[in-house]
Amino acid sequence: MSLSPTNALKHSGSLFALFLDVLRTLPRRPLQIREFIQQSWFIASVTILPTALVSIPFGAVIALQIGSLTRQLGAQSFSGAASVLTVLREASPIVTALLIAGAGGSAICADLGARKIREEIDAMEVLGIDPIHRLVVPRVVASMAVAVLLNGLVSVVGVAGGYFFNVVLQNGTPGAYLASFTTLAQLPDLYWAELKALLFGAIAAIVASYKGLTAKGGPKGVGDAVNQSVVITFMLLFVVNFVMTAIYFQVVPQRG
Amino acid sequence: MGVEICVEGLTKSFGHQVIWQDVSLTLPAGEISVLLGPSGTGKSVFLKTLVGLLKPDRGSIWIDGKDVTRLREHDLYEVRKLFGVLFQDGALFGSMDLYDNIAFPLREHTRKSEREIRQIVLEKMDMVGLLGAEGKLPGEISGGMRKRAGLARALVLDPEIILFDEPDSGLDPVRVAYLNQLIVDLNAQIDATFLIVTHDIASARLVPDNIGLLFRRELVMFGPREELLSSGEPVVGQFLNGRMQGPIGMAEEKDAAQVEQELAELDAGNHRGPKGGKGASGAGVTPRLLPSEGIVRPPRWEEIAEYEEKMQRLRDLRAASKGAVGVDGPGVTGI
Numbered sequence: 001m002s003l004s005p006t007n008a009l010k011h012s013g014s015l016f017a018l019f020l021d022v023l024r025t026l027p028r029r030p031l032q033i034r035e036f037i038q039q040s041w042f043i044a045s046v047t048i049l050p051t052a053l054v055s056i057p058f059g060a061v062i063a064l065q066i067g068s069l070t071r072q073l074g075a076q077s078f079s080g081a082a083s084v085l086t087v088l089r090e091a092s093p094i095v096t097a098l099l100i101a102g103a104g105g106s107a108i109c110a111d112l113g114a115r116k117i118r119e120e121i122d123a124m125e126v127l128g129i130d131p132i133h134r135l136v137v138p139r140v141v142a143s144m145a146v147a148v149l150l151n152g153l154v155s156v157v158g159v160a161g162g163y164f165f166n167v168v169l170q171n172g173t174p175g176a177y178l179a180s181f182t183t184l185a186q187l188p189d190l191y192w193a194e195l196k197a198l199l200f201g202a203i204a205a206i207v208a209s210y211k212g213l214t215a216k217g218g219p220k221g222v223g224d225a226v227n228q229s230v231v232i233t234f235m236l237l238f239v240v241n242f243v244m245t246a247i248y249f250q251v252v253p254q255r256g
Numbered sequence: 257m258g259v260e261i262c263v264e265g266l267t268k269s270f271g272h273q274v275i276w277q278d279v280s281l282t283l284p285a286g287e288i289s290v291l292l293g294p295s296g297t298g299k300s301v302f303l304k305t306l307v308g309l310l311k312p313d314r315g316s317i318w319i320d321g322k323d324v325t326r327l328r329e330h331d332l333y334e335v336r337k338l339f340g341v342l343f344q345d346g347a348l349f350g351s352m353d354l355y356d357n358i359a360f361p362l363r364e365h366t367r368k369s370e371r372e373i374r375q376i377v378l379e380k381m382d383m384v385g386l387l388g389a390e391g392k393l394p395g396e397i398s399g400g401m402r403k404r405a406g407l408a409r410a411l412v413l414d415p416e417i418i419l420f421d422e423p424d425s426g427l428d429p430v431r432v433a434y435l436n437q438l439i440v441d442l443n444a445q446i447d448a449t450f451l452i453v454t455h456d457i458a459s460a461r462l463v464p465d466n467i468g469l470l471f472r473r474e475l476v477m478f479g480p481r482e483e484l485l486s487s488g489e490p491v492v493g494q495f496l497n498g499r500m501q502g503p504i505g506m507a508e509e510k511d512a513a514q515v516e517q518e519l520a521e522l523d524a525g526n527h528r529g530p531k532g533g534k535g536a537s538g539a540g541v542t543p544r545l546l547p548s549e550g551i552v553r554p555p556r557w558e559e560i561a562e563y564e565e566k567m568q569r570l571r572d573l574r575a576a577s578k579g580a581v582g583v584d585g586p587g588v589t590g591i
Contacts, residue, residue, distance in 0.1 A: 115350070123347035123406075126307050127361045127413075128337040130329075134364075 039142035043104040059161030080177035081184040083162040092154035093196040101233035105208035109229040112212025113222035140205040147201025258286040258449035266315035281478040288450040293470030299453040340415030346406030348394035355390035380408040420452040444547035462545040
């Protein structure tokens, strides 16, 4: 990949074009239910375990930091509130994004890239079948669905991990921890986090599909495509996360 | 009946590199055409342009009254349903077994029941000699089997146009002979328009109605088989005889002075270097391959068979007269 500015523009343009194509193809019949279920199962199977394993220490780190911070500030009664808020609003969408991009996206990209260089995608087009309709859309929808579900999983595991570390290891009071849950956090926090996860899932799958479908140059080309797809997805996800957080504070009134 | 393909002034380049320019030819409906050319002259690119996978820089491709190069994506998918394409390595879907691969177009495009699909798939698999291998994955079988499975998949929707991308590459001579016979038989049975891209000259001599030759970024010649086989054009002569002497070099084309010198040598009867690579078997028009015995020949093939018989009698007559007079001639050429 050369580093000329026009090339970068061209790739961004094609990526956006694929995004529009996916949107346009989304309602086209017949819906690829079978492919969607297979892909959902596949993405879930490669992401569930790592997600759970990542979110436990993630919740623990947050609990430790907040536990000591609240003690320093003399606001122990708020430790539960703060840790729930952090896990729900930021930690779980970010963990979901990393795993969807790292585990799900790379798998999608490798799969489509391998098909591309074996001329399977060309063969499919020649057989009169649109690969965006047949392959990309089911993957994007599957990735979005799994991201939303994963986000719920991370929230639960993260909060549980926080509780364990705060109450059991740092000798917090269980009652105060639980009672303060709802002092700062509110339901829109969860809705917004799920919306973030939904968008992250779509971005990860579209970038992965784009990179996979444009892979060229044999097996090495597929490796490069997977690598680039993960890097690009990470960058996009963090930017989108920032923008969505900024919008959230403008749109949803905060408690307290 | 097959569909005519009319290509006008087609030009394709990648960046600054021109692949071929101003290619114009008409593939007559229902006939078999072969496109020859040295490696790297963009034969596969030409096939991909025909089915609209690549967009040419200029020119048009008329199929069934529509210009493929200017069609919208949606209409392009409709036109592609006319095509069956055999890719170089078969391009089978790696995650499906052979049966599902061949059934794939039927399941996607038709509302046939599984029983009907099974009947059609098994019929096509029998045609290419793959019965019994339904459950195998593409990764588990040889290149020749992959190729035949790819052919079965290309045939399953009864296409009007069939494109073959190097059907002989990676196959042993016996399988190539079977495949050639299969191509001719298919043509007699389904009447589709065939285009075969190859550099196997033995097949190019046996199988087609028309031959085209791509060289030096253009279509050197396209016409009936006999016209090319008896052509005096240096490039055509060199390629069809697999000679080293002539305009085609190892890396690229040779410089003009060297070509002239080599052609002069040839005229003087001074051959050097090996020849006859890839099945190039001496000069002149050789007999054509006809459909197998059991196959009902349509009128077109009846005519071809009659003509071939006449030519064969002529050749026999010549050989006999030469034998009688005792002239030690240069063999049968130019018929």
